[in-house]
Amino acid sequence: MIKSVSYKRHRFPPEIIAHAVWLYFRFPLSLRLVEEMLLERGIRVSYETIRRWALKFGPDYTRRVRRKTPSCRNIWYLDEVVVTISGQKHWLWRAIDQDGYVLDEILQSRRDTKAAKRLLRRLLKKQGCLPRRMITDKLGSYAAARRQIMPAVEHRSHKGLNNRAENSHLPLRRRERAMQGFRSPGGLQRFVSGFSAVRNLFVTPRSRRSAVATRLHRLNAIAAWKSAACIAQ
Template sequence: MHYPLEVMLVCVRWYAAYPLSFRHIEEMMAERGVLVDHATVHRWSIKILPVLAVVFRRRKRPVGTSWRMDKTYIKVSGQWKYLYRAVDRDGDTIDFLLRAKRDHAAARSFFEQAIGLHGVPEKITIDESGANTAAILSIRADSGADIEMRQSKYLNYIVEQDHRAVKRIVRPMLGFKSFRSARAMIAGIETMHMIRKGQMDCLEDQTSSAAAKFYTLAF
């Protein structure tokens, strides 16, 4: 961590924003006269990206009350894990959560986290997963929240398309070595994705680039 913060932020942003491996970033920094090992960039990412993701949550714009929720698959240590994600009707990201299992507990954890961040939605559109259905029904029963539940593959097309932006970045990584590193990296990737979609409340300069907004999270 003896490198200048600006150097570390450039490296972790590249990793979160583009389909690059850590060795690609090592080569790109060497071309700029900065010698840094790819393993060092990996350690920076694990330390820095989750912190910036927490800061971003405090500066995230409000989202709509009609949610589309789905899950996609992320390979960790050679095994498929489950990334729960949701977007609103306009395609803005509601929340995300990586879980080891695909069950009622995982789905409920995701919904509770999303509701804790954004409040109770009016509608949630899901696929025909029994676990997702059970999670919503249990939340409605326990909280008394009047949440309309819909099952529609057509309406969920928007979140399925949004998965691609995340998977495009993850694909060159060829899977994560541990669940801890996967959660840290995905937090950064999702944060950069939301910044690009204009979901960061940046009152001082709404016209600044996505890169500039990302860097402000560290200061």
């Protein structure tokens, strides 16, 4: 059972802390911009304090956020995006499903079969079942890893079919620009864990296209966020 979030020895109310962390993970804002937005509401807090809040409370909140139930009917879209940290190239391997829900992300220094196999093993452990189909670009490492990890799964390899995964990188790219890059591999891995969990909570299912349904989904997501932060609604 996940314990409730403790705000002991913090002089700011939980509502302010949770709101600041939500702003930071939900929108492509730098810490200084979050500081400015809070100041406009009469809340004087430094960007460094917001950074500490994100580091301390972000993992607690995201562990408590409701998660999508794994389904064997899911289609996995896999792709990797290059991230330069301190002059060195790293690859963020990502997997999403047909609804745009981020299933997993892992930063690795390799772009080969070993790295692809690690991603597939993590996905199988988290999802608990095989997907209906796997879609990737033409990188040969995916095919080699699939043959060894889940040979019975259908695999479609085509750049055009994988646009959904490639488009899912855009929110992270916008955040990368706002933050002027990431400082360390560990920092990036910690950030994407919270960033994607919040994005998953607010992403609108493809079946809900009307304005009313979208608005209702967002209101439910906000309520779920407050519940995860242990804030009275």
